[in-house]
Amino acid sequence: MQVHYNLEGLPRFRNAVVTIGTFDGVHTGHQQILAALRQEAASTGGETVVITFDPHPRTIVQTDASLELLTTLPEKAGLLEAHGIDHLVVVPFTPDFAAQDAEQYISDFLVRRFQPHTLIIGYDHRFGKGRAGGYELLEQLQHQYGYRLIEIPRQVLHSIAISSTKIRTALKQSDVATANELLGYPFFFEGLVIPGDKLGRTIGYPTANLQYTSSDKIRLGEGVFAARAIHEGRTLGGMLSIGKRPTLNDVVERVEINLFDFQEEIYDQVIRVEVLSYLRGQEKYSSLDALKEQLHRDKEDSLRILSSWKEHKMGV
Numbered sequence: 001m002q003v004h005y006n007l008e009g010l011p012r013f014r015n016a017v018v019t020i021g022t023f024d025g026v027h028t029g030h031q032q033i034l035a036a037l038r039q040e041a042a043s044t045g046g047e048t049v050v051i052t053f054d055p056h057p058r059t060i061v062q063t064d065a066s067l068e069l070l071t072t073l074p075e076k077a078g079l080l081e082a083h084g085i086d087h088l089v090v091v092p093f094t095p096d097f098a099a100q101d102a103e104q105y106i107s108d109f110l111v112r113r114f115q116p117h118t119l120i121i122g123y124d125h126r127f128g129k130g131r132a133g134g135y136e137l138l139e140q141l142q143h144q145y146g147y148r149l150i151e152i153p154r155q156v157l158h159s160i161a162i163s164s165t166k167i168r169t170a171l172k173q174s175d176v177a178t179a180n181e182l183l184g185y186p187f188f189f190e191g192l193v194i195p196g197d198k199l200g201r202t203i204g205y206p207t208a209n210l211q212y213t214s215s216d217k218i219r220l221g222e223g224v225f226a227a228r229a230i231h232e233g234r235t236l237g238g239m240l241s242i243g244k245r246p247t248l249n250d251v252v253e254r255v256e257i258n259l260f261d262f263q264e265e266i267y268d269q270v271i272r273v274e275v276l277s278y279l280r281g282q283e284k285y286s287s288l289d290a291l292k293e294q295l296h297r298d299k300e301d302s303l304r305i306l307s308s309w310k311e312h313k314m315g316v
């Protein structure tokens with residue numbers, strides 16, 4: 001897949017089959033649209049093109065709220081590539097871009113830049129100054145500009161919006177099963193390995209303490225989870241803990257992962273964590289020994305879950 005950040009440098013697409021959207025999470029609902037895109041492109045010998053906006057239009061509209069994105073831009077690009085998309089075009093959603101009038105958006109942006117063979121567009125797609133343009137205008141001008149228009153039905157868009165909301169709610173409630181089902185791959189995030197207080201190794205369970213690398217990305221709720229970590233191309237099994245370490249009467253939330261069959265120093269490195277399954281909540285144990293016994297059981301549970309996921313190579 002090619003990723004284009006500059007509208008001036010776009011190649012001449014061959015029979016471009018184009019869709020436009022934020023595709024946050026690239027979840028099962030979005031995947032239906034991507035499948036339609038691939039199918040149309042296959043039948044016309046064309047290339048699939050996804051147009052997305054960055055920063056997210058929501059940052060322009062509502063400045064205060066945290067974004068809680070399901071995917072950062074690079075993560076989204078990785079997923080789109082895994083779904084067989086040929087080109088991702090990232091359009092800076094600037095005030096200037098938002099201010100062009102609707103007919104200009106069609107003629108100068110869509111037609112001139114992409115020469116689309118087919119446009120797959122939501123019935124509610126709005127564009128141009130004051131969001132004056134919509135599906136009807138694209139329909140009126142389709143013969144003049146020679147593109148074919150395919151409408152994404154209302155129910156499909158509705159179910160995508162419902163899924164996005166459900167995934168966000170589930171993740172914040174640590175309900176990984178619901179989130180992963182709707183995502184169609186295990187939820188993942190990236191973390192920088194930072195120093196902790198060197199306690200983990202004293203109980204036989206060293207943990208890489210993680211600092212989130214993205215401030216815009218949604219945070220998973222507290223709990224203990226079976227997980228995988230991707231480190232320098234290797235996938236390692238592990239168990240993830242998100243919580244305030246009640247046993248130690250700590251107050252700040254820690255994100256830490258114990259990796260199985262692993263003994264390397266990885267401070268200052270970034271790892272990707274795929275969260276497979278929720279195991280339990282954070283508990284206060286009467287001693288570090290009692291915690292250690294629980295970690296032993298968590299490891300057994302995690303190993304069982306990991307082996308059932310072995311054949312499952314979802315995500316990227």
Ligand SMILES: Nc1ncnc2c1ncn2[C@@H]1O[C@H](COP(=O)(O)OP(=O)(O)OP(=O)(O)O)[C@@H](O)[C@H]1O
Nearest residue numbers: 196197198199200201206207208259262263265266
């Ligand atoms: N199996 C493993 N799982 C996780 N990290 C490991 C593992 N083996 C070695 N390490 C390394 O050891 C570090 C963790 O060691 P340890 O838990 O003792 O100290 P720490 O970083 O101070 O964390 P903590 O706050 O958990 O005590 C990790 O950051 C990593 O670099």
Ligand SMILES: Cc1cc2nc3c(=O)[nH]c(=O)nc-3n(C[C@H](O)[C@H](O)[C@H](O)CO)c2cc1C
Nearest residue numbers: 199200224239240241245246247248258282283
């Ligand atoms: C899989 C896993 C589960 C954990 N569960 C708990 C817990 O239930 N309560 C707690 O106080 N700390 C928990 N911790 C954090 C633990 O206190 C910490 O890793 C060590 O004290 C070292 O800092 C957990 C850590 C891991 C890796």
